[in-house]
Amino acid sequence: MWNNRSKVYNVQDNELNKRIVLPPNCQQSWASLFPEDKMFWFTVVTTEEFNGMAQDGVPQFFDGGLRQQGGWHQLVFLPSVEEALCFSAYHMSEYHLACAMETMVVGFSPQEVNLSYNVGQRKVNHFQRGHSIQFLQILAPHKYVLSNLEKDNLRVMSLDFNPTIKFDTYCWDNDFVWYFGHAVHIKSLLVQWKDYNDEEKNNFVRNTIMCMCLDHLGLEGTSHLSMEVQEMIQQFRIYNRLNTNYVDRQLESQRGHKDHKQWILDTQVKDEEVNDDDNGNGDNDDDAMGGSKKRKVDNCDQQCQQEFSYDKMR
Numbered sequence: 604m605w606n607n608r609s610k611v612y613n614v615q616d617n618e619l620n621k622r623i624v625l626p627p628n629c630q631q632s633w634a635s636l637f638p639e640d641k642m643f644w645f646t647v648v649t650t651e652e653f654n655g656m657a658q659d660g661v662p663q664f665f666d667g668g669l670r671q672q673g674g675w676h677q678l679v680f681l682p683s684v685e686e687a688l689c690f691s692a693y694h695m696s697e698y699h700l701a702c703a704m705e706t707m708v709v710g711f712s713p714q715e716v717n718l719s720y721n722v723g724q725r726k727v728n729h730f731q732r733g734h735s736i737q738f739l740q741i742l743a744p745h746k747y748v749l750s751n752l753e754k755d756n757l758r759v760m761s762l763d764f765n766p767t768i769k770f771d772t773y774c775w776d777n778d779f780v781w782y783f784g785h786a787v788h789i790k791s792l793l794v795q796w797k798d799y800n801d802e803e804k805n806n807f808v809r810n811t812i813m814c815m816c817l818d819h820l821g822l823e824g825t826s827h828l829s830m831e832v833q834e835m836i837q838q839f840r841i842y843n844r845l846n847t848n849y850v851d852r853q854l855e856s857q858r859g860h861k862d863h864k865q866w867i868l869d870t871q872v873k874d875e876e877v878n879d880d881d882n883g884n885g886d887n888d889d890d891a892m893g894g895s896k897k898r899k900v901d902n903c904d905q906q907c908q909q910e911f912s913y914d915k916m917r
Contacts, residue, residue: 608643608683609634609710613768624707625661625759636710636758643710643758644680644739647691647766649700653707653759661754662709667726668743673699677740679784684708686736686785689773692766693784696858696867704765710758713739717750735812736785770864775827780816781858787816789828793835804842814845821850824857 611619619633629636637643648656652669656662667678675694681687687708694700721727726745730738741747749757773779773786780789792809799807817825817836825836839845850857855866 607685608645609637611684611688611708611762613772614762614764619760622760622762623758624761625757627660633758633760641712641756643712644682645684645687645711646678646680646709647687648707648709649703650705650707650761651703653709662749662757662759663754664749665711665741665747667741667745667747670694670699671743675699676743680711680739680741682737684710688766689769689786690784692769693781693858695765695767696770696863698871702765702767702868702871704763706762706764706766708760708762712753712756714750714752717747717753721745721747732783732785732812735809767864767867770858770867771861773859774861774863775824775859776861778828778832779859780820780824780828782812782815782819785812787812789813789816789836790832793832793839796839797835810843813839814843817845818848819850819857820859821848821857823854824850824859827860 609619610616616632616634623629623631623633623636626636646665648669653662656664656666656669665678668676669678670676673694675697679687679690681690691700691706695702718727721741722729724745725742727739727741727747729740732738769786773781778788778790779786781787792813796804796807796809796813804810817840825833828836853866854860855862856870857863860866
């Protein structure tokens, strides 16, 4: 992944090169802006969100409460552009963020002293989700104020497509499943797991993330995967004594369904119509991001507790 961290898999590299915003007047390719010896973290924001944090076109801080009004209380950074795009698609799926055609990819290389200070002040945390996915996040209501060095090393690119397009690629039909904002190719992991002996199976580092994905998938979602994958999932569930859960959600509303992108767009239009009706009746109490239908979002403590319970099973 390290060598492909700057890629966007449905956009040609030469097209990305035309979209560089920072550094200004850049003559390099997008991929060449990320030297191998330097760590970068990526997030995706709308143009409006970007402008709210920028001065003269350069972000001055990162706002942990950027999507607080929509029920999300962190600004998440991930190790690759593709992961960041998938996570922004998740935000749109859950109404933390309105669907937008104009988005900005921000690449950020933390200065050690500044990052350490913010971690020590509990404004920022860093962890692994499911022993598989690296997370760096700024927590609401705090702001991570960028140092001059960090501002000089910002990498920003504009995109003119809606990130929910990722749901067309990372779908059940292609043997991808989702856990929150993470797309996981469950087939490749199960093929590895199947060939292991018992000790290797018990210690497989991806067990936790696989259990989480299958817990969110449910029985009906499983039936949309290929038969080969369904059979391996059944073996995995039996071996790990997992229950085959029923997911109480409309099928199209689940990430991975082939029509999920269209469901997001249709549902957002309906919610906007509801909000317009409410405003017309003088009722302005609903949240601006989702009206009376805004979803409850589990907090980090609940998520971490769930991940801890999976670890205990291993």
